Amino acid sequence: AQRVTQPEKLLSVFKGAPVELKCNYSYSGSPELFWYVQYSRQRLQLLLRHISRESIKGFTADLNKGETSFHLKKPFAQEEDSAMYYCALRGTGTASKLTFGTGTRLQVTL
Amino acid sequence: GAVVSQHPSRVICKSGTSVKIECRSLDFQATTMFWYRQFPKQSLMLMATSNEGSKATYEQGVEKDKFLINHASLTLSTLTVTSAHPEDSSFYICSANSVGSDTQYFGPGTRLTVL
Numbered sequence: 001a002q003r004v005t006q007p008e009k010l011l012s013v014f015k016g017a018p019v020e021l022k023c024n025y026s027y028s029g030s031p032e033l034f035w036y037v038q039y040s041r042q043r044l045q046l047l048l049r050h051i052s053r054e055s056i057k058g059f060t061a062d063l064n065k066g067e068t069s070f071h072l073k074k075p076f077a078q079e080e081d082s083a084m085y086y087c088a089l090r091g092t093g094t095a096s097k098l099t100f101g102t103g104t105r106l107q108v109t110l
Numbered sequence: 111g112a113v114v115s116q117h118p119s120r121v122i123c124k125s126g127t128s129v130k131i132e133c134r135s136l137d138f139q140a141t142t143m144f145w146y147r148q149f150p151k152q153s154l155m156l157m158a159t160s161n162e163g164s165k166a167t168y169e170q171g172v173e174k175d176k177f178l179i180n181h182a183s184l185t186l187s188t189l190t191v192t193s194a195h196p197e198d199s200s201f202y203i204c205s206a207n208s209v210g211s212d213t214q215y216f217g218p219g220t221r222l223t224v225l
Contacts, residue, residue: 009151036216043114044154044203044216086153090212097144098214102153 002027004089006101013077013108021072021104023061023087031089033063033070034098038084047072047085057081077108113137114206116217123194124225131189131220133204139184140206144214145177148201160187184209194224 003026013019025031035047048056050063050070061072070087087101113136123129133143142161146154158179160166166179176198178190187206191198201221205214 043218044205046213097156097159099156100153 002099004101008104010105019074019077023070034088036086082108112215114217120221122223128192133187135185135206138208142207143187144205146203
């Protein structure tokens, strides 16, 4: 079975502070990990995926297989980063099926 | 590009009636569409995967006779909630993969309220 855990429901940080949204997963094989973001009144959209190893909007995430984690990080939070963030996993041979975590609401305040 | 629409955006119905929700890929052809359900303050739960021209694959615990899915074309999938009850009230979200891509593009969701 595959499972994604996001331990924090809400993360509140000041503008300019570093951000780390935690994600841990459980999967017996080699998963593909994603971060999705949902801004207020907008649809869910892909932020980044681990195989791309890219930085999007200043966010990065590294897959740590030893710790089964895929934490999302940004060195300096911006107000526009306030949104709901979901970590998701896709296992091998699962026909693109995604398993989502419960999400973390990031609130960036002045 | 890669826009997915859903209609209606919200619907209120009486208990016992059936409700149809449409999911369309506007600017691409979708070989696979997914239907999710999201309860307040909870995660998206996959209900079923549908492929154009074939029967949908339902997740464990999802009643296929209650949640009818039809994927008649490469740009349209429908979810019909039959004999709706108040416990079916939820936010239903669809997503779609374009041909040759494994990236899922999400629709805006449909809020169903059953009275």
